[in-house]
Amino acid sequence: MSTVKVTIDGITVEVSPDATILQAAAKAGVDIPYFCYHPFLKPAGLCRMCLVEVEGMPKLAPACVTQVRDGMVVKTNTERVKKAREGIIEFQLLHHPLDCPICDQAGECYLQDITFRYGKATSRFADEKELYPTKFYGPLIVHEQSRCILCKRCVRFSTEVAGGTEWNVYWRAAHSIIGAYDTDTVANYFTANLVEICPVGAITSRLYRYKTRIWKLDFTRSVCDHCEIGCSLDLGVRENQLFKIKHNIMDPTPWLCDKGYYAFDYVNHAERILFPLKRNEKKMVSVSSEDVSDQIAKALEGYKEGEVALIVSPHIVLEDAAAVKSFADALKAKVDYRVYGEDYLPLKTGVSDISDVEGSKNILILCGDVAVSHPVLALSVLKAKFSGANVAVISANDTYLGERSNVFALVPASKEEAIAKDLLEGRLNDALKQALSESELETLRSMLQSEDLMVILGVRASSALRSLAYKISSDKGWKLLALDRGSNPKGLFAMGLYSDGVGGILKGVVDGKVKALLVFGVDLFETYPDAALVKEALSSVEFLVVGDLFFHETAAYADYFLPLVSFAEDSGTVVNLFWSKRRRRRAMEPKGESTSLRKWLASIADRLGVNVTTEVEGLDLSSVEVKLTEGKVEQVDGKFVAVVEPPFYRSAKYAGWCSNFSEASAEPKVVLSIEDAKALGVKEGDKVVVENSRGRFEFRVKLREGQPASSVVLDCGYDRFPVNLLLTGSWKVAVDLKKA
Amino acid sequence: MVGPLLKGLKITFSHLFKPAFTVKYPYEKIEVAPRWRGKHVLRVDEEGREKCCYCGLCEAVCPANAIRIYGEEAPLEKSDVGKIAVIYEIDYRRCIFCGYCEEACPRGAIELTTFYELAEPEREKLLQTKETLLEKR
Ligand code: SF4
Ligand code: SF4
Ligand code: SF4
Ligand code: SF4
Ligand code: FES
Numbered sequence: 001m002s003t004v005k006v007t008i009d010g011i012t013v014e015v016s017p018d019a020t021i022l023q024a025a026a027k028a029g030v031d032i033p034y035f036c037y038h039p040f041l042k043p044a045g046l047c048r049m050c051l052v053e054v055e056g057m058p059k060l061a062p063a064c065v066t067q068v069r070d071g072m073v074v075k076t077n078t079e080r081v082k083k084a085r086e087g088i089i090e091f092q093l094l095h096h097p098l099d100c101p102i103c104d105q106a107g108e109c110y111l112q113d114i115t116f117r118y119g120k121a122t123s124r125f126a127d128e129k130e131l132y133p134t135k136f137y138g139p140l141i142v143h144e145q146s147r148c149i150l151c152k153r154c155v156r157f158s159t160e161v162a163g164g165t166e167w168n169v170y171w172r173a174a175h176s177i178i179g180a181y182d183t184d185t186v187a188n189y190f191t192a193n194l195v196e197i198c199p200v201g202a203i204t205s206r207l208y209r210y211k212t213r214i215w216k217l218d219f220t221r222s223v224c225d226h227c228e229i230g231c232s233l234d235l236g237v238r239e240n241q242l243f244k245i246k247h248n249i250m251d252p253t254p255w256l257c258d259k260g261y262y263a264f265d266y267v268n269h270a271e272r273i274l275f276p277l278k279r280n281e282k283k284m285v286s287v288s289s290e291d292v293s294d295q296i297a298k299a300l301e302g303y304k305e306g307e308v309a310l311i312v313s314p315h316i317v318l319e320d321a322a323a324v325k326s327f328a329d330a331l332k333a334k335v336d337y338r339v340y341g342e343d344y345l346p347l348k349t350g351v352s353d354i355s356d357v358e359g360s361k362n363i364l365i366l367c368g369d370v371a372v373s374h375p376v377l378a379l380s381v382l383k384a385k386f387s388g389a390n391v392a393v394i395s396a397n398d399t400y401l402g403e404r405s406n407v408f409a410l411v412p413a414s415k416e417e418a419i420a421k422d423l424l425e426g427r428l429n430d431a432l433k434q435a436l437s438e439s440e441l442e443t444l445r446s447m448l449q450s451e452d453l454m455v456i457l458g459v460r461a462s463s464a465l466r467s468l469a470y471k472i473s474s475d476k477g478w479k480l481l482a483l484d485r486g487s488n489p490k491g492l493f494a495m496g497l498y499s500d501g502v503g504g505i506l507k508g509v510v511d512g513k514v515k516a517l518l519v520f521g522v523d524l525f526e527t528y529p530d531a532a533l534v535k536e537a538l539s540s541v542e543f544l545v546v547g548d549l550f551f552h553e554t555a556a557y558a559d560y561f562l563p564l565v566s567f568a569e570d571s572g573t574v575v576n577l578f579w580s581k582r583r584r585r586r587a588m589e590p591k592g593e594s595t596s597l598r599k600w601l602a603s604i605a606d607r608l609g610v611n612v613t614t615e616v617e618g619l620d621l622s623s624v625e626v627k628l629t630e631g632k633v634e635q636v637d638g639k640f641v642a643v644v645e646p647p648f649y650r651s652a653k654y655a656g657w658c659s660n661f662s663e664a665s666a667e668p669k670v671v672l673s674i675e676d677a678k679a680l681g682v683k684e685g686d687k688v689v690v691e692n693s694r695g696r697f698e699f700r701v702k703l704r705e706g707q708p709a710s711s712v713v714l715d716c717g718y719d720r721f722p723v724n725l726l727l728t729g730s731w732k733v734a735v736d737l738k739k740a
Numbered sequence: 741m742v743g744p745l746l747k748g749l750k751i752t753f754s755h756l757f758k759p760a761f762t763v764k765y766p767y768e769k770i771e772v773a774p775r776w777r778g779k780h781v782l783r784v785d786e787e788g789r790e791k792c793c794y795c796g797l798c799e800a801v802c803p804a805n806a807i808r809i810y811g812e813e814a815p816l817e818k819s820d821v822g823k824i825a826v827i828y829e830i831d832y833r834r835c836i837f838c839g840y841c842e843e844a845c846p847r848g849a850i851e852l853t854t855f856y857e858l859a860e861p862e863r864e865k866l867l868q869t870k871e872t873l874l875e876k877r
Contacts, residue, residue: 101795101846102823210811210823213796 004070009077021063021074022050030076033085033114035092035199036151037064040254041160047092047151049114051084052076060084082118089119095129097146105201107214111149132177138185139663140206140262141195148178148202154194161255162190163382163404178202187664189375189400189648192261196247207262207660208244217243220587224260225315225487225567226652228577229354229376231256235264235568235587242267242568242588252354252576257375262661263652267566267588271657272549274592277561284551284561289593293600296560297607299543300331300516308333309505309514312497313521314340314486315653316597317572317584318616321488321495323598324520330610334499334514337492339527340485341503341729343631344463346493347470347482348624351454352578356479358383360454362447365393366420367465368458371400372648374483374577381456390447394420394432395458396643396732397713398671398704407444409435410704412711413732414641417634420465423448424455424472435708454479460643460731463631470628483577487653491575494624495616502528503729509537516543520597521564523552526656526717529644529731531724532694547597550657563594570596579621638734640676642690642712644727650717668715668723670699670737673707680739687740690714692733695725698740712737777837778856780830782874783849789818790874791849794825798841798850806834807841828873832858832866 003014006021011028020043025032035047045065052063055073060080075081092111100106132145150169155178158167167186170177180186194203217236224231232251236244242264247256266272276292277284287295300308310328312321314337328335357363357380371378378401385391385405392407393399396416402408411419415431422429426448428441436444447453455469455478466482473480484490492498499505502524508514510533517537524534538544538557546555547562555561571586590596598614605612649655649665656662670690672682682688684703689696690712699714707713712735716723727733763770772778783791794811812826841850860866 099821101797102793102821106795210794210813212810213794213799215800216796 004068004072006068006072006074008074015068017068017070019068021052021054021061021066021068021072024068025052025063025074025076032063032076033110033118034064035110035114035149036153038153038156038197040250041153041156041197044152044156047088047149049085049088051081051088053078053081085118086120089115090123090125092149093119093123094125095131095146096149097129097131099147102210103147103201104204104208104210104214105147105198109201110199135179136184136206137180137191138187139660140187140258141191141203142206142209143179143203144201145177145179147200149200150176150178151199152178153197153199154178154203157190157193157197158188160386161193161379161382162188163386164188167194185664187258187649189258189371190255190379192247192258193255195261196256205244205262207265212238212243214244218587219246220585222568222585222587223574223582224256225584226259226263227374227487228484228489229374230487230574230576230582231260231376232582233260237568237588240588240591253376253380255376255379258648258661258664259375259652263655263658264568265660266549266654266657267568269550269657271551272591272594273551273561273563274594275563276593277551277558279559289595289603292560292562293603293607296545297604299559300604300608303331303516303543305332306334306513307515308518309508309516310335310518310520311339311502311505311522311524312337312492312519312597314338314484314489314492315567316488316492316521317570317574318488318491318495318581318619319572319614320597321492321497322614322616323601323612325495325497326612327601327605327610330605330608330612334505334508335497336499336502336505337486337489337497339502339522339524340459341501341529341731342459342485343501344461344466344482344629345498345627346484346490347466347480347628348490348579348626349470349473349480349482351479351481352580354380354578357381357454357456357481358387360384360479361389361452362450363389363391363454363456364423364447365391365395365399365401365405365456366423366458367395367416367461368483369395369397369399369401369645370456370458370483372646372651373459373485375648377456377483377577390443392444392447394423396460396711397645398707400648407436407440407447409440410706410708411435412641412708413643413713414636414638414711416460416643416732417462417465420461421468421633424465424469431708435706451477454481457482459483459485462634463629464633467628467630470626481577488574490577490579491573491581491619494575494619494621503530503533506533506537509541512540515541516545517541518545518547519554520547522548523550523554525553525722525724529724529727530729531722531727533729534724547600549594549654562600563592564600565590565594565596569594572596573616575621579624581621634730634732636730636732636734640710640712640735640737642670642714642726642733642735644714644716644723644731644733646717647715650715655717656719665715667700668697668718668721669702670715671702671704671707671713672737673709673711674703674705675709676712676737677701677703680737682739689738689740690726690735691738692726692735694728697721697723697726772854772856774854776854776856777839777852778854779832779852779858779868780841780873781851781853782828782870783851784875784877785820788877789820790824791847792825792828792845793819793821793823793847793849795846797844797846801840801844803838803840804834804836806831806836825870828870830868830873832868833863
């Protein structure tokens with residue numbers, strides 16, 4: 001590619017002809033101050049902070065939107081530029097409240113830094129400043145218009161990247177106001193980015209509000225613990241408390257989601273158990289770390305081969321997984337990580353980077369809300385869409401990408417899998433035809449004909465569908481991305497931490513084959529889609545050890561409780577969605593006597609006279625083989641078929657202990673079709689009872705146009721609201737609805 | 741030999757008839773200069789609201805690292821700007837009474853007073869918290 005030569009302050013650099021002066025200056029190492037420019041948003045030229053002098057141009061030029069020319073000579077150190085900068089800053093500060101002492105952005109504020117470097121200490125403005133009220137948008141963000149410099153970075157993110165229109169500019173010119181017009185909650189999964197890209201303190205996080213100052217925090221670069229994408233995060237710690245999370249590099253994308261940004265205060269939660277506990281009749285009493293290992297080892301010695309089983313969370317790091325594996329092998333114990341009742345195993349496919357998604361021409365998303373399970377991936381899908389790709393979403397529940405895609409079919413829960421199966425085999429099912437218009441069907445047909453198609457299988461897709469998609473996509477040369485739950489499922493699979501599923505282990509307990517159970521890092525009552533089975537298994541098991549951060553319902557059945565560390569207190573390796581290893585780093589010391597799972601297992605194994613390893617260097621991901629599991633395409637029948645899904649703000653790990661985060665979804669809802677609501681005699685906001693032979697719950701009604709009749713969507717993930725009781729091993733179930 | 745000895749004694753005896761330099765502390769106390777740098781006080785405004793808004797400047801400037809603060813949101817009855825320090829500690833085991841904190845404070849919230857009787861029987865008590873630092877009205 002041809003390049004052009006540009007001289008900036010006497011330094012000549014070669015850049016591509018579509019570069020801007022600002023990009024050329026960055027290459028030359030010349031600092032040009034800016035507010036509205038953002039490397040991953042389209043240039044807007046709004047703030048005029050970047051004015052520079054270009055030889056041959058009569059007026060000063062904004063560097064962020066001026067394209068370079070060959071032989072261009074740019075000066076940034078002249079008197080004229082200096083004066084212009086001082087003027088712009090004086091303008092920016094005219095109505096600025098200058099409240100840095102209370103502002104959470106102070107210390108990392110562009111306006112503060114630029115004023116300090118390029119501004120004048122005085123202002124000629126003598127009138128009263130025009131100030132605006134502060135507005136809180138739900139439990140996550142707060143917008144202070146007085147501090148806003150109208151750079152529109154936040155608005156450009158919302159429209160260009162997240163594909164929404166709610167966050168925007170209202171009114172005009174000097175009276176412009178940024179925000180959401182008609183609502184006082186903004187919880188669109190990606191508000192974190194608004195906080196991160198606002199160059200001043202106009203949008204700040206409510207979670208961090210006023211707690212400490214940024215320069216008191218020590219940042220450690222680690223990896224997010226909420227999903228498989230594994231966004232790189234900087235964890236800000238002061239005095240062994242985690243206060244703030246930042247994301248300031250493009251790894252793997254320039255954006256992150258609200259789970260990664262806000263759902264971390266469980267780490268500091270006062271309810272965390274920091275000492276080992278043991279059961280004494282009905283009560284749990286504390287016990288020393290040495291004694292607890294001794295006693296657990298002694299108890300385990302009494303069990304024969306096959307009588308012990310382990311269940312671990314899909315969030316544990318590889319080092320822990322290696323320890324679990326060697327421990328289980330030594331005890332000849334079964335082990336599994338599929339705590340959400342998955343019947344499938346991770347599929348290794350050719351997609352090796354998020355840029356493969358962004359570069360696809362056609363994307364077909366089946367069975368699940370990508371934005372809830374893998375949020376940042378949804379932004380990459382949108383990026384593909386904005387550059388011309390066709391995106392089709394087929395789902396039984398309303399999804400984030402649905403309303404932003406070219407084709408969105410809201411299909412009946414009972415037929416979701418069958419429709420997906422037919423579609424992959426090239427047939428457009430009748431139920432699908434009902435849900436789509438003729439032009440949408442046409443687009444869908446052309447997508448299926450194309451060679452350049454990426455199929456993304458959501459977390460709900462069963463093993464049968466996965467196997468089918470794998471075979472068809474390798475035949476047709478499609479790309480396939482199969483999503484899993486948890487943040488390290490691929491790693492745990494590669495380590496061999498699977499047997500016949502968590503359901504199999506629990507049934508083994510009920511049958512009396514498994515007598516001792518060790519459960520680490522998970523509350524099965526919350527995750528497993530059959531709370532009755534969990535209850536039966538846990539109350540009948542002879543010996544139960546639970547390790548976790550909190551004393552949850554599963555722990556209430558335990559004989560011993562081991563305090564584990566959170567992701568911020570431990571280092572380790574995880575395998576991301578694209579099968580590459582990522583490193584988590586320890587940002588703080590373990591609290592109390594909590595320690596990592598591998599250390600607990602090592603100390604127990606020591607007393608049993610067996611060895612555990614934490615060696616993971618040998619794990620070769622390139623040789624992982626695809627294991628297609630067989631199974632039937634799921635079919636549920638009933639008067640009403642419900643699909644149970646956590647809303648975004650309940651889907652994070654330990655969401656129940658992240659109060660600000662989970663407050664954003666306040667109440668469990670049931671999504672109903674308009675016909676069904678009429679037949680039941682209920683309106684939006686009324687209560688309905690959802691029941692089957694196993695349980696009965698009250699939900700608030702939400703109507704959705706286009707929702708197929710007799711198909712409903714139930715929220716789960718709320719505290720003391722165990723919707724899992726209705727389920728029988730799958731996240732879809734037949735229920736009955738009544739007016740409350 | 742005896743000469744220097746007598747000279748010394750003369751000076752000693754002459755001081756017997758001059759006024760004393762020392763005071764009988766604690767029965768008598770010295771007047772200190774108004775700009776004396778003694779114990780800190782956290783000022784409140786006319787309505788009794790805390791002035792400190794946890795900007796963190798005193799904490800950042802303190803050369804002895806003697807100040808430790810955490811902030812929180814507060815209702816307007818407690819702070820005119822809606823933000824106060826929830827923890828404010830000065831560790832007198834560390835403070836060198838340089839007065840930089842007072843100089844750095846943008847709100848006149850922290851001042852060093854003329855109070856200098858800071859001795860405590862136990863070292864821990866030298867860690868003073870908001871309760872003892874806040875101005876009483
Ligand atoms: S709120 Fe922040 S990002 Fe948005 S326009 Fe104002 S200053 Fe820019
Ligand atoms: S997309 Fe996934 S890894 Fe990234 S911040 Fe969100 S939850 Fe964390
Ligand atoms: S007087 Fe000096 S040493 Fe003492 S607290 Fe203030 S800044 Fe720190
Ligand atoms: S400098 Fe003043 S306002 Fe700022 S934290 Fe210290 S006492 Fe409070
Ligand atoms: S950065 Fe160029 S106009 Fe804002």
